[in-house]
Amino acid sequence: MAEAPSLLSLCTALVRDEIVRRDDVPPAVYNLPPDLLDALASQLPPLALENLQSGMPFELQNEDEYDNDCPKDGRKRRRYRNFNLAWKKNFNLRWSKLTDTIQAVDWQQMYWERHLQSCLDEAAEIASVPSFSKCIGEIEMSDSMLKYIASEGSVHLWCGKYRKLSYHCQQFGCYAQCLSLQSILCVSEICHLLTSCRLQTLVLRWIRFQEQVSGLCKLLNQNRETLTSLELIHCKLSSASVNSICDALLHNGKTHGVLHFSINASYFDETDPVALPSGLVSFLSLGRNLYSFKLCENFLGKNFGKHVFHTLLDASSCLSDLDLSENNMAGWLSKFNRRSLSGIPAFSIAGKSLQSLRVLNLRGNELRKDDADNLRYALAHIPNLEFLDISDNPIEDDGIRNLIPYFVEVSERSFPFADLNLENCELSCDGVTQLLNVLTTLRKPLRSLSLADNSLGSSVAAALGVFMRKSIQILNVEGIGLGPCGFQDLIEGITEGSNIVNINISKNRGGIEIATFLLKLLPGASDLVSVNASYNLMPVESLSIIRSALKSAKGNLKLLDLGGNNWDGQKADDSLFAEFQNGTRKILLDSSSPPLDGLYDGDP
Numbered sequence: 063m064a065e066a067p068s069l070l071s072l073c074t075a076l077v078r079d080e081i082v083r084r085d086d087v088p089p090a091v092y093n094l095p096p097d098l099l100d101a102l103a104s105q106l107p108p109l110a111l112e113n114l115q116s117g118m119p120f121e122l123q124n125e126d127e128y129d130n131d132c133p134k135d136g137r138k139r140r141r142y143r144n145f146n147l148a149w150k151k152n153f154n155l156r157w158s159k160l161t162d163t164i165q166a167v168d169w170q171q172m173y174w175e176r177h178l179q180s181c182l183d184e185a186a187e188i189a190s191v192p193s194f195s196k197c198i199g200e201i202e203m204s205d206s207m208l209k210y211i212a213s214e215g216s217v218h219l220w221c222g223k224y225r226k227l228s229y230h231c232q233q234f235g236c237y238a239q240c241l242s243l244q245s246i247l248c249v250s251e252i253c254h255l256l257t258s259c260r261l262q263t264l265v266l267r268w269i270r271f272q273e274q275v276s277g278l279c280k281l282l283n284q285n286r287e288t289l290t291s292l293e294l295i296h297c298k299l300s301s302a303s304v305n306s307i308c309d310a311l312l313h314n315g316k317t318h319g320v321l322h323f324s325i326n327a328s329y330f331d332e333t334d335p336v337a338l339p340s341g342l343v344s345f346l347s348l349g350r351n352l353y354s355f356k357l358c359e360n361f362l363g364k365n366f367g368k369h370v371f372h373t374l375l376d377a378s379s380c381l382s383d384l385d386l387s388e389n390n391m392a393g394w395l396s397k398f399n400r401r402s403l404s405g406i407p408a409f410s411i412a413g414k415s416l417q418s419l420r421v422l423n424l425r426g427n428e429l430r431k432d433d434a435d436n437l438r439y440a441l442a443h444i445p446n447l448e449f450l451d452i453s454d455n456p457i458e459d460d461g462i463r464n465l466i467p468y469f470v471e472v473s474e475r476s477f478p479f480a481d482l483n484l485e486n487c488e489l490s491c492d493g494v495t496q497l498l499n500v501l502t503t504l505r506k507p508l509r510s511l512s513l514a515d516n517s518l519g520s521s522v523a524a525a526l527g528v529f530m531r532k533s534i535q536i537l538n539v540e541g542i543g544l545g546p547c548g549f550q551d552l553i554e555g556i557t558e559g560s561n562i563v564n565i566n567i568s569k570n571r572g573g574i575e576i577a578t579f580l581l582k583l584l585p586g587a588s589d590l591v592s593v594n595a596s597y598n599l600m601p602v603e604s605l606s607i608i609r610s611a612l613k614s615a616k617g618n619l620k621l622l623d624l625g626g627n628n629w630d631g632q633k634a635d636d637s638l639f640a641e642f643q644n645g646t647r648k649i650l651l652d653s654s655s656p657p658l659d660g661l662y663d664g665d666p
């Protein structure tokens with residue numbers, strides 16, 4: 063039998079329905095004791111909750127709980143802390159998958175920001191239809207959108223102004239700090255619609271035409287004081303548009319507050335210009351706060367890369383993170399070697415440096431051995447670099463040999479160079495053995511190294527084993543062709559007290575030797591958190607050895623991936639290792655993804 067509702071819950075429901083039906087809150091509601099007010103709040107849909115909160119009499123507000131960032135009607139926005147739970151509940155009802163991934167302090171802000179984003183996305187879809195000819199503010203939101211914020215009981219909400227995008231922008235714009243806009247909405251009207259926004263982060267997609275650029279620039283200008291992060295994706299940019307965008311970010315042409323600027327997967331009219339667009343030069347030179355600058359997948363040529371680097375250097379930029387990955391910059395540092403350093407016209411870079419730069423990503427740029435040589439001289443101007451990614455560049459053994467003196471030099475620094483990614487660099491056993499031998503002798507060893515996807519073969523194992531005894535923490539040797547012999551040699555290198563934290567030995571055709579390797583590694587590696595040993599042609603007999611290895615494993619191991627090993631048709635299920643698994647530790651036996659073609663090619 064269903065339990066009879068209490069008088070209290072019946073009354074709360076009545077008051078809730080009354081608030082939902084009207085467009086305001088009866089003043090008497092605020093005389094309720096705090097716990098009843100909270101109970102009521104927790105049952106209100108967003109729009110009614112917003113009304114309850116904004117109609118709150120002054121005496122009930124706690125001074126300490128004021129939020130300064132959203133002036134509304136000339137007053138400070140009221141925030142009553144207890145309603146935060148009610149807002150979180152509403153958020154969870156609508157975006158349950160996201161609730162756990164978000165660490166929100168203010169769920170009211172988070173709710174309306176996301177709601178506004180949903181409205182803008184829906185509007186962009188409607189405006190994309192070729193026959194569309196209205197003002198974007200007039201676009202009507204769907205029933206389902208309105209249903210989220212108002213219950214079915216609020217009849218008045220289903221028509222008139224409530225349906226229009228303009229209502230949602232004007233009403234909730236003050237909560238939006240982070241928005242993503244499709245180019246179709248980048249018209250001058252958007253500034254008017256988003257006039258109450260104080261945006262910190264803005265992401266733009268598919269900007270192509272001049273009028274979209276001017277719409278965007280107006281919006282940038284409007285948010286100049288607050289904007290710290292700007293990302294352009296899939297855009298088509300001329301020098302003139304780059305200039306306008308950069309100019310719109312500058313205060314009085316003197317400085318800007320942008321911390322993160324990124325242009326991704328976009329086309330530039332000029333990919334290999336004689337000079338950078340002047341606006342970009344000013345932007346890079348004047349932003350003392352600029353923390354990260356990313357130009358990825360833009361088909362940029364060597365001149366673009368060269369000018370960016372020289373401009374930053376000339377300005378002694380305070381940038382921390384420079385990402386020029388996935389372009390086509392071979393030759394970008396071709397004048398940058400000892401012989402002609404002083405001869406670079408118009409740049410007085412001698413003696414200048416990028417003191418703050420910690421991360422340099424040059425992945426996928428068609429760089430070759432000469433580029434690696436030039437890079438070594440350029441790196442002398444980046445005295446505090448910690449992370450270098452030159453993966454997916456065919457630098458070959460000669461390229462890595464050119465860089466070896468650099469690694470020796472920097473290991474003497476007080477903040478040594480720490481992370482090196484050499485994935486898929488067409489390296490061979492010779493070059494890598496030479497590198498490892500040098501890295502092994504350094505006073506301050508690397509923290510992480512990736513040699514994945516180079517055809518090194520089993521003979522690299524001896525040098526690798528010795529190297530592993532140094533304090534390397536993260537090692538990725540996926541797909542380097544170690545084979546069973548390689549693992550036998552690697553086992554020799556393992557000593558008690560290894561510092562390894564993550565190791566990836568997948569796709570090496572190690573067979574049963576992988577199990578023996580783990581049996582030797584696991585007991586002594588007290589910091590080990592994850593091992594990826596997937597796709598290694600391990601026979602089913604390996605399982606019992608791995609069980610012994612796990613018995614002696616230290617408590618930190620969180621993940622052991624043994625997927626993609628086929629286990630001779632005997633479908634090994636996770637229960638086999640049930641005794642070793644718990645809430646924090648996972649052992650994967652079955653790979654969800656099938657082995658890739660060519661995975662088990664012969665030893666090189």
Ligand SMILES: *[C@@H]1O[C@H](CO)[C@@H](O)[C@H](O)[C@H]1NC(C)=O
Pocket residue numbers: 295326327356358359385
């Ligand atoms: C943008 O660049 C980042 C690297 O910074 C990359 O991970 C991401 O996939 C790129 N996004 C698109 C849409 O290309």
Ligand SMILES: *[C@@H]1O[C@H](CO)[C@@H](O)[C@H](O)[C@H]1NC(C)=O
Pocket residue numbers: 536537538540564565566594
């Ligand atoms: C391989 O291992 C490294 C280091 O543990 C890790 O960062 C990387 O994501 C792994 N690769 C794959 C495909 O899991």
Ligand SMILES: *[C@@H]1O[C@H](CO)[C@@H](O)[C@H](O)[C@H]1NC(C)=O
Pocket residue numbers: 540568569594595596597621623655
């Ligand atoms: C381990 O490596 C394989 C092969 O690259 C990859 O598919 C898998 O996602 C990795 N496992 C984990 C847990 O990252």
Ligand SMILES: *[C@@H]1O[C@H](CO)[C@@H](O)[C@H](O)[C@H]1NC(C)=O
Pocket residue numbers: 616617618642643644645646647
């Ligand atoms: C999970 O198992 C490991 C190893 O047996 C143990 O050290 C750890 O404390 C366990 N964690 C939990 C949450 O039980």
